[in-house]
Amino acid sequence: MKVLILGAGAIGSFIGAKLSSVSDVVLFSRNRAHIQKIQKEGLIIEELTGEKKRFHLKSIFDLKDLEHLPDLIIVLVKSYDTEEAVSSVLSIKKENTLFLTLQNGIGNVEKIAKFIDPNMILAGTTAMGSALIEPGYIKHGGSGPTYFGKITGPPDELTKEIASMFNKAGLETYVVEDPNLYIWKKLIINTGINAITAIAQIKNGWIYKNRYAKEIAQKAVEEAVSVANKMGIEFKEDMVETMLNVAKATSENISSMYQDILKGKRTEIDAINGAIVKFAKDLGLHTPINQTLTNLVKIIEEKVVGK
C-alpha cells in the first residue's frame, strides 16, 4: 500500500517511519529543513529505551516530487492547516484514495469532508507521543493505542487491512465502530492537559501531581463532558480519571501545545479548549474555566507568534 503522510511533524514522521517497514511510505511536510535532513541522512528516532534508530524514508516538501499516487493519505497536519493541506493534495489523489485523520482536536473530519467524499474518510486518534527535537530527529515520548474507523458506517475490509498494517508495523491499533467517540475522548483528555501545561510550561505529570493543576484540569474536563453530554455523546468511563491516568502515564512528556509554545508556533487551542467554549456558547452553556484557559493560550500565542 502506498501511504502519504500529510504533515510529517513529530507524530507524522514517527508513524511514517514505523509504517515504512510494511508499506511504501512517503513523508510530506513543508518543514524544508526537516525533510532535507531526512533526504540526506535519514530520520533518526530515539526510542523510549534511549536507543536511536535511523530510517531511510522517501521524504518530500514539494508534491511534484511524488512518484506514485497514494492509496492512503494519513492527515497529521495541525488542525488549523487541515483545509489548506487537504486541498493541496487533491491533484495527486486517486478516485479511491483513502484519507485517515489522526489529528488532535475536534472538527478535522468536517474540514476534510469539504473536499473529500465522507465514504473515503477514516478518522480516529492515536495515543502515540512524539517530539521533533531538531530537523531529522524525533524522540518517541510514550506509547498508546491507535483507534480508527469509517465515519459513514461500520468498518469494512479495507479499514481492517489498514489497521492490520499498523499492527504489523508495531503500532497497537484497533478498528472502532464509532470513531467520533474516540475523537471526543481524546479531545476531553487534551482539554484537561494541553492548555494548562502550555500556559504554566510544565510537563504532563504536574497535572496529577500538583493539586492546583489537578483541580483546574478536573474542572476543565467536567465542563467539556457537560458539553459533550448535551451534544448526545456519552462516556462509559469517568473522563476525569481517564485524563489523570493519561497525565500520569505521560508524566515526562511535553504536551503538543506546550511544544508549540516553546517553538513559537501557533497552537491547536481553537480545536481543543476553544472548541469546547464554542460548542458551549451554541448550546447556552457556560465554560468559564475553558474560556480562561483558551484566552490565556491565545495571549501567549500572540506573544510568541505575533498577530
Place this chain on the structure above:
Amino acid sequence: MKVLILGAGAIGSFIGAKLSSVSDVVLFSRNRAHIQKIQKEGLIIEELTGEKKRFHLKSIFDLKDLEHLPDLIIVLVKSYDTEEAVSSVLSIKKENTLFLTLQNGIGNVEKIAKFIDPNMILAGTTAMGSALIEPGYIKHGGSGPTYFGKITGPPDELTKEIASMFNKAGLETYVVEDPNLYIWKKLIINTGINAITAIAQIKNGWIYKNRYAKEIAQKAVEEAVSVANKMGIEFKEDMVETMLNVAKATSENISSMYQDILKGKRTEIDAINGAIVKFAKDLGLHTPINQTLTNLVKIIEEKVVGK
C-alpha cells in the same frame, strides 16, 4: 518624624527615599545585598524622565542597628510576610508608634491588628509604581496618588500631618474617611491585571490592548465586584473601566506579580485573586475565572520557587 520603612523593596525604598527629604527615614529589609549596597553607595532611583538620583539613606537589615525608636512604621512587606514582619518590630516600637500599611492585597490590616491596637493603624493604597532592578537600584515605573486613613474612625490631626509630610515629599497623598474602600478598589484593579500579566508574562498594556486579555481581566473584575457587593462594599465607578484605565496608564509596567515570577519569588496571589475566591466560597458565590487564574499562578509559583 522618625519613620521606619518595614519592607524596603521596590516600593518601600522608593517611598522611603522620597520621604527622606522631609523626615528622618530608616529603610529596613532582609534583602541584605540591597541594604549593603545602599549603605555603601546610596540608593539610586531612576526617575520617569530617565534621570538617575542618588539618595543617602540610613538602611539596616538588622533591627539592632536602629538608633531611634520610630514614630511611624510604614508596612510595605509582601502580604504573606506581614505577621512575621510586624511581630519582629514589636520590641522597637513605642507606645504611640503608628503603623501605616500601603501593601497590596486584602487582609493586611487584619494581620497587623493581631499585634497592634487598631487605633494605631492607618491603612490605604498607593498607585506609585516601582521596580527593584538590582540591589541599590530602583526604577520609578509610574506615578499615582496615595490614599490612607484611620481604620477605626475619621481622620485625626496626626493622620493629616503624615499625609502632609507625604505631599511635601512630592508624593500626591489624600486622607480618606474609608480606607477599606480604597483597599478594595486597588484589590479589584489588581485582580484584573496582576495574575494575567504574571501568567502570560506580559506588560500591563496588553490588558487593554489584547482582546483575549481584556476579556478575562474584565470577567475577573466582574466576579470580584460581585463578591465585594455581597460583602456590602459598593463602588460608585465602573470598576472594569477603572481597571482598564489603570492598565492603559501603566502600559509599560511589569506588574508586581509578574516581577515576582521573574525573580523566582512567591507572589501575593493569596491576597488578591485568591482572596476573592476565598471570600466567594464563604458567601456561596462562584468565581471560576479567579479560581483558574489563582491556580495557574500557584502552579507557576511552585515551578519557580519550589514547594
